[in-house]
Amino acid sequence: MDTKTNGLNSPLPRIAIIGCGAVTEHRYLPVLAEMGIKPTLLVDINLQRAQKLADAFNASRISDDYRSRVGEFDAAIVASPHYLHAPVVTDLLRRGIHVLVEKPMALTATECDEMIAAAEETKAVLAVGLMRRFIRNAQWVKTALDAEVLGPIESFDFREGSVYDWPVASAFFFHKETAGGGVLIDAGAHTLDLLLWWLGDVASFEYYDDSYGGIEAECELHLTLASGAKGVVELSRTRELRNTAIFRGRRGEIEIGLGKKYMAANPQGILAYTNGTVRSDPQLQQLYSELFPLEIKDWLRAIETRATPFVPGTEAARSVALIEACYKQRRLLELPWVRPDGHRPEILTSNQKTKNFIN
Amino acid sequence: MTGKKMLITGATGFIGGRLVEKLILYHDANVRVLLRNFARASRIARFHVEMIGGSITDADAVDEAVAGCDTVFHCAHDFMGKNAQQNLDGARTLADACLRHGVRRFVHVSTISVYEPLSDGDVDESTPPKSSGWTYPVNKLAIENLFLQYWEKYGLPVAVIQPTIVYGPFGGYWTDTQVKMMRAFRLALPIGGLCNPVYVDDVVDALILAARSEEVVGERFLISGAEPITWREFFGAYERMLGIKFVAPMNTEEIKQSDHITMLNNGITSNLKLLRRDPRRVAHRLVHWKPVNKLYKLAQSLMGKNFARPVSKALPAPLYVPEEQLLALYGARASVKIDKARRLLGYEPAFDFDRGMSLTAQYVKWAKL
Numbered sequence: 001m002d003t004k005t006n007g008l009n010s011p012l013p014r015i016a017i018i019g020c021g022a023v024t025e026h027r028y029l030p031v032l033a034e035m036g037i038k039p040t041l042l043v044d045i046n047l048q049r050a051q052k053l054a055d056a057f058n059a060s061r062i063s064d065d066y067r068s069r070v071g072e073f074d075a076a077i078v079a080s081p082h083y084l085h086a087p088v089v090t091d092l093l094r095r096g097i098h099v100l101v102e103k104p105m106a107l108t109a110t111e112c113d114e115m116i117a118a119a120e121e122t123k124a125v126l127a128v129g130l131m132r133r134f135i136r137n138a139q140w141v142k143t144a145l146d147a148e149v150l151g152p153i154e155s156f157d158f159r160e161g162s163v164y165d166w167p168v169a170s171a172f173f174f175h176k177e178t179a180g181g182g183v184l185i186d187a188g189a190h191t192l193d194l195l196l197w198w199l200g201d202v203a204s205f206e207y208y209d210d211s212y213g214g215i216e217a218e219c220e221l222h223l224t225l226a227s228g229a230k231g232v233v234e235l236s237r238t239r240e241l242r243n244t245a246i247f248r249g250r251r252g253e254i255e256i257g258l259g260k261k262y263m264a265a266n267p268q269g270i271l272a273y274t275n276g277t278v279r280s281d282p283q284l285q286q287l288y289s290e291l292f293p294l295e296i297k298d299w300l301r302a303i304e305t306r307a308t309p310f311v312p313g314t315e316a317a318r319s320v321a322l323i324e325a326c327y328k329q330r331r332l333l334e335l336p337w338v339r340p341d342g343h344r345p346e347i348l349t350s351n352q353k354t355k356n357f358i359n
Numbered sequence: 360m361t362g363k364k365m366l367i368t369g370a371t372g373f374i375g376g377r378l379v380e381k382l383i384l385y386h387d388a389n390v391r392v393l394l395r396n397f398a399r400a401s402r403i404a405r406f407h408v409e410m411i412g413g414s415i416t417d418a419d420a421v422d423e424a425v426a427g428c429d430t431v432f433h434c435a436h437d438f439m440g441k442n443a444q445q446n447l448d449g450a451r452t453l454a455d456a457c458l459r460h461g462v463r464r465f466v467h468v469s470t471i472s473v474y475e476p477l478s479d480g481d482v483d484e485s486t487p488p489k490s491s492g493w494t495y496p497v498n499k500l501a502i503e504n505l506f507l508q509y510w511e512k513y514g515l516p517v518a519v520i521q522p523t524i525v526y527g528p529f530g531g532y533w534t535d536t537q538v539k540m541m542r543a544f545r546l547a548l549p550i551g552g553l554c555n556p557v558y559v560d561d562v563v564d565a566l567i568l569a570a571r572s573e574e575v576v577g578e579r580f581l582i583s584g585a586e587p588i589t590w591r592e593f594f595g596a597y598e599r600m601l602g603i604k605f606v607a608p609m610n611t612e613e614i615k616q617s618d619h620i621t622m623l624n625n626g627i628t629s630n631l632k633l634l635r636r637d638p639r640r641v642a643h644r645l646v647h648w649k650p651v652n653k654l655y656k657l658a659q660s661l662m663g664k665n666f667a668r669p670v671s672k673a674l675p676a677p678l679y680v681p682e683e684q685l686l687a688l689y690g691a692r693a694s695v696k697i698d699k700a701r702r703l704l705g706y707e708p709a710f711d712f713d714r715g716m717s718l719t720a721q722y723v724k725w726a727k728l
Binding site: 164165166167168170171173174175182183210211212213214215216217237238239240241335336337338339340343345346347 | 380383384385387397398399400401402403404405406407408410412527528529560718719721722725726727
């Protein structure tokens, strides 16, 4: 065990990072360094890249296979390609190693169940990197909606999109087999997690995306919730959308930024609601670099106290199940300039339903 | 083309991106791309595409990308002036790899700009290229000549496509950039200049024809729409689409003599002139001063974030005066002839301007440009 405590009572666990892609380079390693935590081991199939990051962030060791180093670390941050999340995390948890896994937690609900069962079996902690739940205004929305400050929610409208510029280090992100999908499983993992957390379970849905055998850059999800509320989620990797979520009830509406600072309500007095501990702050700007330390500290506290982390596997599994169901029932989102003459290519199945874009 | 391996460079760009779509949707091709930046791959990743990471100056990556390909489409071009040499070096690396691997056809995307500055009257492939001294045309002409030398000396089976003013969905300079410009400026446009627009699908079809036809090796082909229109008509279509007045018609001499050109220059003098002349610019600058900014934010919190929009809309937009190269393009009364492409390639534009712009308008609305 490392002797540094970083505000925790027990010594820190020895931490390995599995996967040395962009999120490790630009988020986890800088944040751990800021927190004074030195990772014990960096793992990547590309040893050159692992060494480069180990040199830059003072990590002790590198490896191209974590299995050869079991016994050298007590906890692992898993930021590998999406398709490896389930096998790697399940294996680690079965060995009693605590895990913080990047989103999406896995590609299927079954994989999530196996991961959750493995954690229960060894009592290892399984936390999922859905750090938007740590945004204070997002937490306020949760308390305000639970308290029915708008009355029962009648409708909602989520639009999140920007021109994709994440500094991806390899092609895995753009292949169906390794990424599991496109914008829905990537940004959508956050968006749908918040939606389910804020508003509850889905009763029925229709899902459309623009994939022609690859991964989608655009998608639309039309939802009816168990509560009866209806709404839409639109996601894009090629367009700047509104980047907010709007909730409408009989008593007014609330709008909160998705991936950006924004908070508003109509009537404005709604923003004054508090449950005594959580308050809204329209001026609050919480950058992602500020959320990662909260997420890591929460995970470390859960390991120390054997408590449930703020975003446990059971919570993250809900959005994975919805995403999986969407892909199973997908219909083509037809953009008029793609096949302006109505040509029907081989790669479209004869009965595939399509839908023209909406605004 | 069914099942044949096709390499596309510049596939994350405007023309290359649409080429990927059409090769797969309409020709069932087996597409491979060479790309520098995976982050820009969202659009082409919608298809089952093989991606190889690397620049065209990286000989190993280029070799890996070209190996086993029937056809190579070279759409990549770095528009940064400082990277002109890199474009040329990459072209040579690519041509060498194509020769080494015995590629059946090499299709190069060049530009009408190699003939700039355009003269009034007809322009066809026999029009002698000029030495304008402008970076883009000079660089593109050097690359085009390099490939044609590779044909003459080494037998590289190259065909060169020279598109004119390419517009359409995801359309780089002549769609996305123009729409953004129109929302911020008015354009000082010479009266009477001719535009030779072509919808992106027509360009892509010409590229595919160049990959198929036998009589095209060693040839250049200008690719345009059926008829030229005026630049006023070209921008007019966008004005109607956006409900914005953009064009300020002026005669060329008037524009050249105008001190409005100073707004393109940096420096205190030009800023002062600009501030004096344009009240909206004054407002834009004032709002960055701390005391004014505090008041602005207070007003925003009281009246909403768009409180200043009606005021801003009421003020005239600043005038944009095109730099020398663009001014020459907008002023020329050049009519591009596509007879050679019709005869040898079998090219016929399928999109007239109205139809092309109708699809473009749907894209602009959807893209929320």
